[in-house]
Ligand SMILES: Nc1ncnc2c1ncn2[C@@H]1O[C@H](COP(=O)(O)OP(=O)(O)O)[C@@H](O)[C@H]1O
């Protein structure tokens with residue numbers, strides 16, 4: 001079984017009266033270590049797909065299994081634990097807490113945990129250094145550039161060393177140069193073995209992944225591997241051999 | 245960092261919002277503490293004032309005659325006493341089971357005697373008891389300092405044409421007029437007030453007592469019980485409660501307490517509602533923040549405890565500040581309520597602080613539930 005398996009996912013918002021269907025039968029299998037780039041028109045269902053992948057919401061139909069666990073069997077708290085342990089989220093709007101410094105923002109996911117303040121502090125500083133923000137730990141988001149904010153958000157996503165990183169248009173608010181640096185960071189994390197799914201508007205970014213998934217109207221319109229793959233594996237996904 | 249520090253940082257870096265959230269509690273507790281401090285002190289003041297109406301219980305000998313009063317006191321032989329009161333009876337009164345509820349047991353001895361050629365009634369009392377049992381008496385001149393001092397009632401002084409410093413002859417002795425009692429409108433206006441020992445000597449009685457005035461500590465006033473117990477101890481005496489004083493005292497104190505409680509309850513209700521509304525608003529406004537926390541793995545309980553810590557800190561600070569402000573306001577306003585000297589009521593402040601924190605936490609329950617139930621996706625998408 002694949003690391004992530006989506007089977008005939010359906011997602012319909014709204015109950016009676018007005019309802020919007022965001023996903024209409026999405027089936028994808030993603031292997032550990034893949035770097036999937038998800039593209040599609042606005043409203044195609046990309047964010048919805050990512051939210052379901054991250055356990056932020058459950059689909060109204062179909063099945064999602066991650067690392068052998070059917071997410072629909074998890075109760076609210078177990079789902080929260082799953083998010084904390086397995087998933088790192090990166091959002092277009094960074095979603096940092098404005099009243100916390102860079103360091104404190106990175107420490108937030110550790111807040112409900114026991115453990116020494118010093119240990120958490122050191123972990124946050126190490127992560128900030130790894131995304132190139134050493135020396136800026138004490139700054140508030142308002143004192144950081146967009147690219148720097150996104151780095152803080154990435155450091156926060158990495159706190160629990162999750163195997164999966166989900167990013168919803170992480171470069172959408174950034175100029176192309178800064179966006180490229182963020183994508184370089186994802187490439188590096190991919191190189192370290194993380195499974196990465198990035199939603200992007202920018203078709204040019206597709207080249208950075210190992211796989212391209214295009215959504216149209218809630219359906220998978222195109223699903224192809226970008227790097228050379230052994231024959232017979234197309235469409236199923238395999239772990240990448242590349243390591244930096 | 246843990247949930248507690250996260251809550252504190254949130255509050256410290258968004259001070260104006262924290263202040264606004266605490267405002268309801270601050271005002272509510274401030275009003276509560278002010279009102280209850282004033283009520284407590286008014287109760288005290290009322291008690292003091294009512295205590296000045298005099299004794300609660302009168303202990304007299306059983307007689308065949310009409311009741312013994314200041315006006316129709318039948319002195320010297322016309323009364324047929326079944327039992328005579330003596331100084332030793334004071335001990336009997338104080339030794340009843342409810343003895344610790346007795347504030348005062350004052351023996352009085354009255355006798356008709358000569359005063360510089362005029363026959364007047366002499367009222368004997370221990371000088372130390374006089375201030376306690378007749379605090380409303382105002383004397384021009386000095387108090388009774390010793391066995392040779394007397395105070396003249398206003399009319400007696402006029403009849404004798406004596407002023408402070410004058411002298412009075414009686415039974416071959418010379419008394420000094422220490423002071424003149426300002427008119428009280430009572431019988432004592434026509435009497436001579438002297439040390440009980442001196443009056444006894446004039447009457448040739450060793451330890452006679454005409455009546456005892458007994459004042460109970462009147463917090464809960466088991467007057468009927470005290471009357472019964474004294475009656476049981478002293479079968480030869482007539483023990484009567486001075487009912488109207490007791491009842492009006494209780495009624496007045498109760499009325500003040502009810503008024504204070506009612507106003508406080510209303511104010512606290514409004515304060516609690518304000519907390520509820522502001523925190524609910526906070527949750528609404530922080531939907532996204534809560535969604536982010538849920539996305540990074542916070543359980544619902546963590547969200548709830550974050551909110552409770554936040555309001556806990558706010559409520560503590562606001563109610564402590566409110567208690568201080570309320571106590572200050574009570575002292576400042578005390579002259580308006582006829583309280584001579586305002587004091588800090590620690591009990592009201594402590595109760596107010598506890599109440600404020602509980603109110604804050606109580607008001608947070610519905611918003612915290614709501615916050616914990618928020619769907620993280622909805623939250624994150626509410627851009
Ligand atoms: N919470 C929601 N309630 C109702 N409809 C929604 C909700 N979220 C998304 N949708 C609808 O679902 C469809 C897919 O949305 P979304 O997943 O955000 O697409 P994308 O991210 O590709 O732009 C859209 O038609 C959108 O209007």
Ligand SMILES: [Mg+2]
Nearest residue numbers: 046047048168
């Ligand atoms: Mg989207």
